[in-house]
Amino acid sequence: MASSTRKEREKQVRRQEILEAARAVIAAKGLSGATMEEIADKADYKPATLYLYFGSKDDLLASLYLSAMQFVVDEIEALAQQPEPDPLQKLKKLPDLLSRVYRFDPAVLMSLFYMQAGKGYSNIAADTLEQLNQLAQRGIRGLAGVFADGIARGRLEMLSPIVLADTVWSLFAGVVLWEESKRFFDPSKDHVESTLRAAMGLLFKGMTKDCAG
Amino acid sequence: MASSTRKEREKQVRRQEILEAARAVIAAKGLSGATMEEIADKADYKPATLYLYFGSKDDLLASLYLSAMQFVVDEIEALAQQPEPDPLQKLKKLPDLLSRVYRFDPAVLMSLFYMQAGKGYSNIAADTLEQLNQLAQRGIRGLAGVFADGIARGRLEMLSPIVLADTVWSLFAGVVLWEESKRFFDPSKDHVESTLRAAMGLLFKGMTKDCAG
Amino acid sequence: MASSTRKEREKQVRRQEILEAARAVIAAKGLSGATMEEIADKADYKPATLYLYFGSKDDLLASLYLSAMQFVVDEIEALAQQPEPDPLQKLKKLPDLLSRVYRFDPAVLMSLFYMQAGKGYSNIAADTLEQLNQLAQRGIRGLAGVFADGIARGRLEMLSPIVLADTVWSLFAGVVLWEESKRFFDPSKDHVESTLRAAMGLLFKGMTKDCAG
Amino acid sequence: MASSTRKEREKQVRRQEILEAARAVIAAKGLSGATMEEIADKADYKPATLYLYFGSKDDLLASLYLSAMQFVVDEIEALAQQPEPDPLQKLKKLPDLLSRVYRFDPAVLMSLFYMQAGKGYSNIAADTLEQLNQLAQRGIRGLAGVFADGIARGRLEMLSPIVLADTVWSLFAGVVLWEESKRFFDPSKDHVESTLRAAMGLLFKGMTKDCAG
DNA sequence: TATGAATGAGAGTTCATTCAT
DNA sequence: AATGAATGAACTCTCATTCAT
Incomplete structure (x- = not known):
């Protein structure tokens, strides 16, 4: 359970990174420019990965x-x-x-x-x-x-x-x-x-x- | 010329009807729900028709x-x-x-x-x-x-x-x-x-x- | 029948005018630019009219x-x-x-x-x-x-x-x-x-x- | 890097397959029959897929x-x-x-x-x-x-x-x-x-x- | 965990064509 | 005879999303 908590925490960190990327993209290109691809790019992930962290x-x-x-x-x-x-x-x-x-x-x-x-x-x-x-x-x-x-x-x-x-x-x-x-x-x-x-x-x-x- | 003016006026009326429909759709479903199809539906037209009145x-x-x-x-x-x-x-x-x-x-x-x-x-x-x-x-x-x-x-x-x-x-x-x-x-x-x-x-x-x- | 022939002849003249317009449009804008609307415009007709002369x-x-x-x-x-x-x-x-x-x-x-x-x-x-x-x-x-x-x-x-x-x-x-x-x-x-x-x-x-x- | 090259190569192969399909469609149905859908069909893809390989x-x-x-x-x-x-x-x-x-x-x-x-x-x-x-x-x-x-x-x-x-x-x-x-x-x-x-x-x-x- | 590959679902647009007037 | 008005049928393209690997 400790490890599960630790994993949870890491997952939270990754979620925050992605949210940060989303913020940056929205700031730069507006809401309509904020595609999953752009956000993933900014976060150094591929789009599919985002779905591991957000439904x-x-x-x-x-x-x-x-x-x-x-x-x-x-x-x-x-x-x-x-x-x-x-x-x-x-x-x-x-x-x-x-x-x-x-x-x-x-x-x-x-x-x-x-x-x-x-x-x-x-x-x-x-x-x-x-x-x-x-x-x-x-x-x-x-x-x-x-x-x-x-x-x-x-x-x-x-x-x-x-x-x-x-x-x-x-x-x-x-x-x-x-x-x-x-x-x-x-x-x-x-x-x-x-x-x-x-x-x-x-x-x-x-x-x-x-x-x- | 009178007839040309009349035609023009009718066209303006139809434009207004379409704008009205667009207004209604935006009011009802928001900007993202305002597809050409929805607007056309509301205005009792088919989507292609809207393009006669708006580019x-x-x-x-x-x-x-x-x-x-x-x-x-x-x-x-x-x-x-x-x-x-x-x-x-x-x-x-x-x-x-x-x-x-x-x-x-x-x-x-x-x-x-x-x-x-x-x-x-x-x-x-x-x-x-x-x-x-x-x-x-x-x-x-x-x-x-x-x-x-x-x-x-x-x-x-x-x-x-x-x-x-x-x-x-x-x-x-x-x-x-x-x-x-x-x-x-x-x-x-x-x-x-x-x-x-x-x-x-x-x-x-x-x-x-x-x-x- | 004479009148029918005369009408026929006039129809032929109109057909020729339209063909001429089509030629001009194709020359100016190429085959893909040659829409019925462009041709009709050139011939000073409306598109619907062309269908009286060509199927x-x-x-x-x-x-x-x-x-x-x-x-x-x-x-x-x-x-x-x-x-x-x-x-x-x-x-x-x-x-x-x-x-x-x-x-x-x-x-x-x-x-x-x-x-x-x-x-x-x-x-x-x-x-x-x-x-x-x-x-x-x-x-x-x-x-x-x-x-x-x-x-x-x-x-x-x-x-x-x-x-x-x-x-x-x-x-x-x-x-x-x-x-x-x-x-x-x-x-x-x-x-x-x-x-x-x-x-x-x-x-x-x-x-x-x-x-x- | 070898793997990146390999991936690149595979992508090139798929591009070639699609081009081949396009060639076949043009040969069979002419240029006007060469819709993205036909080409995709021929290449056993869906149209959207073609856009992964061509802009x-x-x-x-x-x-x-x-x-x-x-x-x-x-x-x-x-x-x-x-x-x-x-x-x-x-x-x-x-x-x-x-x-x-x-x-x-x-x-x-x-x-x-x-x-x-x-x-x-x-x-x-x-x-x-x-x-x-x-x-x-x-x-x-x-x-x-x-x-x-x-x-x-x-x-x-x-x-x-x-x-x-x-x-x-x-x-x-x-x-x-x-x-x-x-x-x-x-x-x-x-x-x-x-x-x-x-x-x-x-x-x-x-x-x-x-x-x- | 991460992603390459693929796609379903739809959106906007164009255009030849029809038909009542 | 002419056309204003309307549309069906396509077509290109985008994007969130999935899934085997």
Whole structure:
């Protein structure tokens, strides 16, 4: 059983390598250029080998999406659970958090946003979508907790914490998509992070009760 | 000549029918389910017939995207050119405008947001992408004009009008993607419009100098 | 019946116009570019109209080939039947004849040579092929007659007249194909006719008994 | 590395098998019957498999044509470089050479002759056409060298060696096309080789200065 | 464990042809 | 007589996937 565990661990390592390759391919050629052959090439395997580690292409993509989403949720929950007397201080940490999330894997993040948009594109199994959705809800609830605290203490607008969380999340998704799309036409410019900070700044200012920002 | 015009018009009608079918298929089955066969089925044609009206599948999709983008830009430019003494009044009209745009064609709008993200997915010809980008820029500049006025009169934050416009546009895209994606899991709820209004409200409040909202 | 005849005649005129258009299209775009649509365009008709005059595309092509072949045979038989005391004088007229044939319609001639090569290309009906073959044989026999005379009078090599005729025809076909193919790469040069004359000259010299040419 | 070489070799073998199948299909059903499906059938593969060995149908055809043309040129250049005191002796070897070329692959040879004729038919890439043309020119120059020697020594007609070479090549192409086409109607008879020899004999006799043949 | 080899299932496209008007 | 509109039948090509080795 020890050996089985060790094998398991090695298998996990290989899976990670393949996921990494997939990330790279998606980043370089987009989702439609991400064929099993390209991914295998990048991972120094042959396509058939990928099927030893993933049941199908959709399974592989699902793993990718889940890992990205997991990263997001972990970050948010870590922030939510930090003890912090002033709720506005937590808000100020959000732009950094979102920056990290963005840098984690912009390409997969974009795919995720889109695929989340429902019938969007791939044949991701219903239960994987369900998992993604669960994670997304956890993330939103985590964010909402941050806001709920601020609202309770009378520092934030008395809107539903969920609405505030959804808004932040939407703005994040939108900035990534939109600014990334502009980079397609002018790759030399990368406004994502600065736009992200400016936009979040405006939004948070709008959320605070007295608008002192 | 009258007859030639009439024929032309009928052809345009059929093109519109096909585009409508394409819209419906995309809405129902997503972009990847939108095969020429599905679209033809929906339009009560055979696939070959579609090629009488569109040179290729990408041509058809391009028409769809361009029409959506054109709608957006027309709306924005119409607003920008309205005479209005108080610049903040124009801001207040933006949520309605974005609602109309959203209702124009949610599915295609989502595809558009994603496809704009570059290598994203389809084989849209480079020059069509360029056209889309031009339109997008016109839209952003239109929006920016609205903000520039407010900034000049000292009513809005002294940020670049383009940044403000990008932020609004990003928030719009993000809300549509995110709230639509939630509808996938709970189709009975449609929060898009209400979230849109709430989110825009917060954002605009954050943009105004004195935060009087 | 007079009117029927008149109608018939008009129909023939239209058929000729269409054949002319087909010739032009084949000349300009090659056999594979010769779609019914292209031909119809050239003839200022719509594709459907062509079917009033020809049962099918292959029928149309067959007409084209037959007319080219008929022209060849007519030319040869006219020459064969000319009274001429010296058989070598007739040989000297052959290069001119072949030039005329070549000029009659280079593109169709090439197609014809190829299609004659059997399973070559189109779905020409078996009986049309048979007709073409009959014509070709008449042509060859006509040529053979010219040579037979010369052989009988001891002026030409004592080879089978059919062999001599086949050789002339082969050389003709080959020169047209080969020199035309070179024009594809250097359209400014047209060596067909001069090569034709030089080649025929050599061949005829080789055929004459004493080689006095 | 040995194994890599072995794998490579096996792949080459399969490529050859497929080319062979393609040859057979073209021979049996003509160029228009040569669909990827027919070729795959003949090679006991499914169509998709062919794409493991050739990038496209045109790539496959190009291989076929290039190999035929290469064979021709190799033969000619080998002859041209043979040391031989009497230039007329080389001429006498030409019919044998052409016989071998003809037997190498009559069907593809016919297609080649025709396709060389330019806009002829297939979507062979421009650069492949260019390669074919280069090879053809090398062949013609090789032939021309044979004649140039004879001319220089005063044994052949003082025509341009290129003209002589073109004429021989044309006669060859023409005989193959024409006699093969007759075989279509009477498959029992194969006059190609005998006609080839007779025709070349006459031509060479016409080329020699004193006509001693 | 890894992969060479093969393929099933489909997608987009083209084009000769038909037929009601 | 002419054609607008539509389509059936092919065809080339791609790609996720399988399986014997």
